[in-house]
Amino acid sequence: MYNSYFEIRQLWFYRLSYFKTFWNIIDLTSLLLNYIVCILDLTDQNQQDLVVWTAFAVILMWMKLFYFGRIFLKTATTVTMVIEITKDMKYFLVILLIAIAGYGNCYLILSRNYTGEDSFSGETYFLAFIYAYQQAMGDFDTDGFESTDRYYLYALWFLNVIMTLIVLLNLLIAIMGDTFDRVRESLDNNMYKELGKQHSTNI
Amino acid sequence: MGFKIHKTLFSTIMTDWALTMIIVSFIDKPLDARTEMPVAEESAQVVKEVVKEVVKVKLKEELMIERIQKSQHFTSIKAIEFDWIFNREQGSAFVKTLTRSRNVDLFSIPLIQNCIQFLWDRFRTAIFLYLFFPFLLYLALFILYATWVQHRSKQEGSDSKSDFETANIAMVIGILVF
Numbered sequence: 484m485y486n487s488y489f490e491i492r493q494l495w496f497y498r499l500s501y502f503k504t505f506w507n508i509i510d511l512t513s514l515l516l517n518y519i520v521c522i523l524d525l526t527d528q529n530q531q532d533l534v535v536w537t538a539f540a541v542i543l544m545w546m547k548l549f550y551f552g553r554i555f556l557k558t559a560t561t562v563t564m565v566i567e568i569t570k571d572m573k574y575f576l577v578i579l580l581i582a583i584a585g586y587g588n589c590y591l592i593l594s595r596n597y598t599g600e601d602s603f604s605g606e607t608y609f610l611a612f613i614y615a616y617q618q619a620m621g622d623f624d625t626d627g628f629e630s631t632d633r634y635y636l637y638a639l640w641f642l643n644v645i646m647t648l649i650v651l652l653n654l655l656i657a658i659m660g661d662t663f664d665r666v667r668e669s670l671d672n673n674m675y676k677e678l679g680k681q682h683s684t685n686i
Numbered sequence: 687m688g689f690k691i692h693k694t695l696f697s698t699i700m701t702d703w704a705l706t707m708i709i710v711s712f713i714d715k716p717l718d719a720r721t722e723m724p725v726a727e728e729s730a731q732v733v734k735e736v737v738k739e740v741v742k743v744k745l746k747e748e749l750m751i752e753r754i755q756k757s758q759h760f761t762s763i764k765a766i767e768f769d770w771i772f773n774r775e776q777g778s779a780f781v782k783t784l785t786r787s788r789n790v791d792l793f794s795i796p797l798i799q800n801c802i803q804f805l806w807d808r809f810r811t812a813i814f815l816y817l818f819f820p821f822l823l824y825l826a827l828f829i830l831y832a833t834w835v836q837h838r839s840k841q842e843g844s845d846s847k848s849d850f851e852t853a854n855i856a857m858v859i860g861i862l863v864f
Contacts, residue, residue, distance in 0.1 A: 484862075484863055484864065485820060485824075485864050486820075486821075486824060486864065489817070496778070517828060517861060518862070520832070521858045521861050521862050524836060524854065524858050525855070525858055530840055533836075537832045537836065540828070540832065541828070541829065541832050541833070544825050544828055544829065547821065547825075548821075548822075548825055551818055551821065554810075554813055554814070554818060669790045669791070669793075669794070671793070671794070671799075672790045672791065672792075672793035672794050673790060673793075675793040675798070675799055675802045675803075676784075676785055676790060676793050678802050678803075678805075678806045679781050679784055679785040679793075679802050679805075680785045681806075681813065682781055682802075682805050682806065682809055683778060683781040683782045683785050
């Protein structure tokens with residue numbers, strides 16, 4: 484009730500522009516999820532559904548706590564830094580996902596010649612995507628490559644490691660460094676902006 | 687004659703302080719060395735005393751000026767007419783437009799900084815009191831419920847199942863009311 488009052492008040496004041504702010508949507512979704520969890524629990528609904536709803540409700544609550552870091556002068560900069568880095572890496576993420584999707588697809592097709600019980604990349608495209616992602620993050624499990632296409636598989640693995648792990652992830656670090664410098668340069672300005680945002684969102 | 691000369695000097699001292707210091711050092715030298723004119727020793731002594739008296743006064747003034755200068759602090763007073771910022775619609779629209787701007791350099795303008803700082807000083811306590819602390823309480827309650835109480839209340843074969851069920855219902859109601 485207490486939290487709902489603040490959200491309804493903001494909704495009333497900002498009308499449609501309330502939905503233009505990402506954190507307002509998080510606040511509203513978190514509130515709705517909490518209500519859903521409570522109602523599901525009180526009405527003794529399916530336990531498995533309840534667990535899933537609860538897990539999502541909890542992560543949103545932690546996100547809200549993270550965002551409250553803006554009201555402390557010491558943590559406001561770090562919160563800004565994380566938000567700005569996340570914003571700046573959106574195009575990079577698209578490129579990374581395209582690369583992983585491509586390698587995952589290739590692994591899935593090559594796994595059809597695999598004669599063992601369980602295919603190294605999984606039977607579905609989703610599993611193959613996860614397999615390619617794990618490789619890109621440094622999981623070098625090549626045990627399943629011992630098939631007729633092992634040379635192709637090793638070549639593909641090599642390319643995946645070079646392209647995603649070495650080139651793309653180092654590019655990500657460079658992007659983060661740029662963002663870090665940009666935010667550091669205008670440290671005071673960003674702090675005032677955060678304080679202003681906090682005021683305009685809540686008052 | 688000598689007295690007249692020194693009288694002229696005296697008037698100069700009165701008008702120009704910097705020159706006074708030069709003249710005082712000049713007077714300290716033997717009189718003959720200065721003018722080569724015969725000057726009565728007595729009148730010279732009088733002039734010397736007068737000048738010294740003047741210098742003494744000046745030194746006092748100087749000390750006073752120094753003291754004043756030391757105690758002076760430069761204070762810049764800025765007056766910004768922004769009572770409209772308390773007008774809910776105008777004030778909020780102003781801050782909202784500012785924060786939505788992608789140009790962070792706007793916040794380097796002292797006027798903007800003063801406005802934000804003023805607003806923040808005014809509303810910080812309210813944000814802590816009415817938003818942050820209640821949220822912390824709500825978060826603690828929800829995390830406790832979601833992580834522990836909910837799970838334990840559904841666990842079959844537990845001795846304390848009924849206790850946890852009661853606690854679960856109480857916490858759910860608490861969360862709904864909060």
